[in-house]
Amino acid sequence: MPYNIAMVSDFFYPQPGGVESHIYQLASKLSDRGHKVIIITHQYDTRSGVRYLTNGLKVYYVPFFVIYRESTMPTVFSFFPIFRQIVIREKIQIVHGHASLSSMCHEAILHARTMGLRTCFTDHSLFGFADAASILTNKLMKFTLSDIDHVICVSHTCKENTVLRASLDPVNVSVIPNAVVAENFKPDPTAASKDHITIVVISRLFYNKGTDLLVAAIPRICEIHPTVHFLIAGNGPKAIDLQQMIEKHMLQDRVELLGPIRHEEVRDVMVRGHIYLHPSLTEAFGTVLVEAASCGLYVVCTEVGGIPEVLPSWMTVFARPEEDDVVSATCRAIAELRRGNVKTEKFHKRVQKMYSWTNVAMRTERVYDNISNAERGTLMDRLKRYYGCGVWAGKLFVICAAIDYLLWWLLEIWYPRTSIDEARDWPKKEVVVKDCKEGSGIRVGRRGE
Template identity: 25%
Template sequence: MRIALLPSAYAPAVGGVEVLTARLASHLVTRGHEVEIWTSRSAGDGLQIDEHFEGLRVRRFVFHLPRTTIGSLLSTPAKTLNTLRGLRRAVLDFRPDVLHVLCFSGNGAYAAALSKLAGIPLVVTLQGETVMDDQDIYTHSTALRASLRCGLRRAARVTGCTSFVLDDARHRFGLKKTDGVVIFNGVESTQADVVSSPIPFERYVLAVGRVVHNKGFDLLLAAFRSLADEFPDVGLVLGGEGSVRESLIQQTASMSLSRRVFFPGRLSQEEVFDAMRRAEAFVLPSRVEPFGIVVLEAWRAGVPVLVTSRGGVGEFVRNGVSGLVVDPFDVQSLASSLRQLLNSAALRTKLSQGGTASLPRFYWSRLVREYEDVYRSVT
């Protein structure tokens, strides 16, 4: 089968959809399918329009959507037609059996139009983009909301990383109640390399991710503050980059915790794995979290997890079995759960073993077959 994957972003950009697309593509190719990546670029960004990247052909397009300025509205038809012509040329060259959108943005709007023009089945995979965008773009962009509604109507099949994500699409964007299938995100069964992470503590609690408001690092910091005197030998590590990192550093200083909280910045995947395997606990304190692939990575590293109850994480983390699930807005409960983990080696062992036992359900070698079932159902 020939499959065109259309992610909202792709390498060299770094993020969840980029990793998802690369893993899916790799496993599809291994199973004998032909795959191309058709993804987005910005005018003047210097990225190659057409290249082979890590064994895959990657074509990049400017997926322009109108804004509210007169100039933008007037220029949209010409820009749209130019992109659609490029996509039509790609169709004639590659002749895909399926168009698969991963994380709906401008890529999805153009894929829906291309699906109709070329008569190619469309699959849409939602990754929580409607609730986790840093700029809350689905609230502010009329064009994107309308495009998503049209895309969901056009799609032969819609998948979501959790029921939470699909329910949001049903409630706000017109996905039919009977439509949509959950295909969880995944990880590889092993981590190939380990690189020592620059952490100055022997014992520590770890959180990593985009350092933005929705990720709730400030809530974890408040919980840690209430435990700091009780556990003087435990540090807190908040890894990643983002818009609220500097304010968190200032908040830490105002709490007189600068020597107890470490901000290593962005860590490589190899460094994250090392940091996880040495941590006392991994915490995902998000205000809302559609999935949380870092939880799978923490399970793979053998560290017990404490995760948010807001969003879709509770659909696969069993409270008291494979992790602890808590509402991060209840900082006192967050601190209490963290106290349990730090006080009890037996509990940490139980939860880490529960996570390890749960992990095979999320191996890519299994998930790729679920996507294949979707493709077969629409062709």
């Protein structure tokens, strides 16, 4: 059965990143399987309003104020009027939110439940339990996920973390990993230098991505191996630390900073290297590791979060998130490559068999089937779940849900559904699909029939 799906997140193109790529690829594959998918995100610079991507995917860029790292200002209720219009215009049945730190995602799930829609959430991150930011984020997660149909996590480690943070029943949480379009990350043996080993780093330059470890490790690795060069792409507040390190140790001819790059340029940068270094301090999955292996790079990464689940051990060298161990692991990888013990030319075909966005879409589709057949709770059921979220927080959540419900009825009276025009669907190509009836062969029809 085809569904009308709205994927909501603060993080989407033109900003590059793992969450952004996940949403785009999943939406594209679900569209290929006959579903109608739209994206709702916030305005990016001058990119505002309704845009169509090249594959016909419709994106609503809502003009909301961004406060930090592309996250919008949390307002709880101000998003509801425009969200309701989009949902009614597009005849949405399922709202699928992405990313714990997306205010727009949390608000969309609240409003969708108020409107009686099915909801799903995909968590792409790991968070702690002790610092102030994590405590507030976890309480927000508990509010949002206490009244949701199903939760998806990108790794088993991420699932354990999410279940603990939001006090969820593990039965209602599925693990569906990220994937990669292997055809877009083919190796090119002629692109890498034959004279020296090139280590590639492609990452946002933030503390949690291990940039401080990188700053400390690069001079030591360059001192131990005089023929090693670094190629670093990415942008962030820690970029200045890398520049200062290069000047301090006079490594201008051995460390090249490329700055921010577009996702379509990632492969061209990766094939110039032999090793991919990923010193992250926390990671739920790490799609860039799969992309690097697909390009034929030997991967050196920290053994944190869901990273050990991503690639087999013969493709990776693991290190503890410590300076000495990162240096040691990188040196071991260099030695293994020079001895010819690692057959990186086999990595691409192995990754191609391991990860597929079509498989991710099929598994997500089964989640949609399950939540569509589940029983719908009443408003009192929702309020009871919110009330159980804490002595003080529970009462606050009940008030928010009650106000949201009242606002919905006011909008239904003030701006009735009959006055909202339904949007025309993007024309679909004719495809050959198998008929559901046994023994009836195949039929030709439009997607979504």
